[in-house]
Amino acid sequence: MTSQNVNRGRSKKRSGYLKKKTEPYLYQLPTVILMVVLLVVPIYMVIQYSFFDNVIINDNPVFVGFQNFQELLTNESFWVAVKNTLIFVGGSVIAHMIIGITFAMVLNTKYIGPKLQAMFRVIFSLPWMFTAAVIAVLWKMLLNPNGFINFLLVELNLSSTNLEWLASRDLALFSVTMINIWAGYPLFMISILAGLQGIQSQLYESSAIDGANHIKNFFYITLPQLKPILISLILLDFVWTIQQFALIWMTTGGGPIDATEILSTFIYKQGFSEYQYAMASTSAVILLVICTIVAIFYVRHQRGQE
Helix, strand or coil: CCCHHHHHHHHHHHHHHHHHHHHHHHHHHHHHHHHHHHHHHHHHHHHHHHEEECCCCCCCCCCCHHHHHHHHHHCCHHHHHHHHHHHHCCCCCCCHHHHHHHHHHHHHHHCCCCCHHHHHHHHHHHHHHCCCHHHHHHHHHHHHCCCCCHHHEEEECCCCCCCCCCCCCCCHHHHHHHHHHHHHHHHHHHHHHHHHHCCHHHHHHHHCCCCHHHHHHHHHHHHHHHHHHHHHHHHHHHHHHHHHCHHHHHHCCCCCCCCCHHHHHHHHHHHHHCCCCCHHHHHHHHHHHHHHHHHHHHHHHHHCCC
16 A cells, blocks of 8 residues: 555545534534524623613713613612512412422322313313413403402402402502412423322332321422422522513503512513613613523532432
């Protein structure tokens, strides 16, 4: 074999090696480009806007550093939105978990036949299948002063007057939180039900031999076995609920008088009602930081499970 043939063989081998190494990255290139265009660039622009005075409507925006953040943190409406968001998100996530566990355990019990279980699964899952627009229309009709909820309360002597569920400052936040709880619990129920069916029956059989009752089984077997699922669901639900906009906007619009104003509606109003794009961007950056911190916890938890 001549030296020319040897070099040609080495060149061919090197070319094949480079192709094998670079080919996976070429397949991923379209996705990476899309992510940069649709995700990285918009996030960069929002962060950039938060450090300038009123951008977009100002032809020559000026860099103001952290002045927007100082102004936002002294804005009373912002803190009202933060307080309402904490109540809305905290109440929703806790209720989703409690209702999800309860319904999942009811559906997982051996005392209900397969046909009845299937029927209850469909009924309990229905709220999850509705869009936000359908849920808003449905509950606006039910919570109307002359609607079914008030009719029921008056007939059962639980209330003497028709309550303004969505128009009262005292009841509006409670009402939209209850609507969000109703709309979101099926995700917990279905996920926890799948987790319950994955728990080995030998664990319960062993505890029964040791004389453990249902309460001990729940706290020492069921909950520890469901812990990975519950943590993932809580973190995801927190991120999804803190970004909730459609339901609030279509039921109360953030009112009455900021009673149901949460961060997402506050950002929308700053940007598209008051045209304060810098303040809207600053609020969005704060929300982005909160969601990123939760996402980091979620990823670390997922890696821990692996």
